[in-house]
């Protein structure tokens with residue numbers, strides 16, 4: 426964007442109509458720089474209004490539009506970047522850091538919100554980052570111990586978008602989740618770096634809910650909770666070359682807790698590494714579900730476990746609190762799930778736990794090699810699993 430030929434730029438600017446002359450046009454593309462809308466990027470001035478004003482102009486422009494946030498630190502309260510936009514594609518080009526305000530009373534459920542946009546690209550350059558400044562608010566988060574807790578704001582929420590790309594960007598120290606994808610169609614997340622301390626509460630890397638078509642590739646996630654969590658109502662999720670740790674690992678769920686939850690179908694997870702995480706790949710569902718749903722057609726393959734507590738786990742009696750009811754089995758039916766080519770070390774003796782409520786249908790384990798990290802052996806534990814075993818199997822299958 427910076428290397429445009431100056432002569433062409435001058436000609437195009439001279440020709441551009443008054444209404445879009447706040448941006449610099451080149452060819453069919455136009456770039457708006459947030460500094461021209463009052464953003465300071467000095468780390469202290471509140472730039473929320475300036476960025477939202479610049480977005481509004483960019484969103485109303487036609488063609489391939491870029492909203493440029495140049496190098497600098499932008500102190501930001503909650504900001505909504507909403508469509509519908511006129512642009513055929515709209516690039517939010519972050520070349521600096523967005524730094525979150527710490528006064529929690531300013532926030533609702535999230536910090537930066539991209540919503541109702543088609544063809545949105547959120548791209549980072551030169552070490553671009555979302556800095557949630559979570560350390561100041563983690564002590565106020567009671568969710569890990571209380572069911573009726575107030576949730577803290579998610580750093581970056583994508584809601585109701587279509588054809589989104591998020592690439593080459595970091596998220597550090599979110600107050601709650603780093604990224605949440607809610608009700609989007611076709612989202613690609615490429616080359617992200619997600620970071621929070623291993624003991625920070627609910628700092629899930631990417632949480633996905635009611636989406637279709639999500640791809641997450643070439644990404645490294647170190648956090649205090651789930652690396653990627655695939656919640657209810659998702660279809661066609663593809664995750665490849667993602668490294669997790671520290672944190673709780675990759676999870677489908679938790680499912681089956683609320684009324685009206687949708688099915689989770691077609692999940693493909695490949696070439697992941699888990700380093701020192703609590704779980705590797707886990708499907709977790711609650712008991713006493715008010716609604717029936719399906720978790721089906723999933724493949725977890727070519728995974729490396731390094732000292733992971735529970736490398737392979739289906740838990741249909743998921744209960745993070747000490748007093749859960751055990752009245753009815755989970756309403757979530759687990760069907761057609763394959764765990765294949767999973768190698769490495771387990772830091773607890775039970776390397777494979779398949780705890781199904783209603784019997785699981787069509788669980789396949791193929792070529793597992795999970796050794797105990799110290800001296801000793803690993804084992805499998807099953808309830809109503811009815812699994813099929815193929816190829817090399819260590820630990821030995823449940824009898």
Ligand SMILES: *[C@@H]1O[C@H](CO)[C@@H](O)[C@H](O)[C@H]1NC(C)=O
Nearest residue numbers: 691692721722723724761762
């Ligand atoms: C099982 O799931 C895989 C992966 O989504 C899919 O390709 C396959 O068709 C499913 N098989 C059945 C019998 O549904």
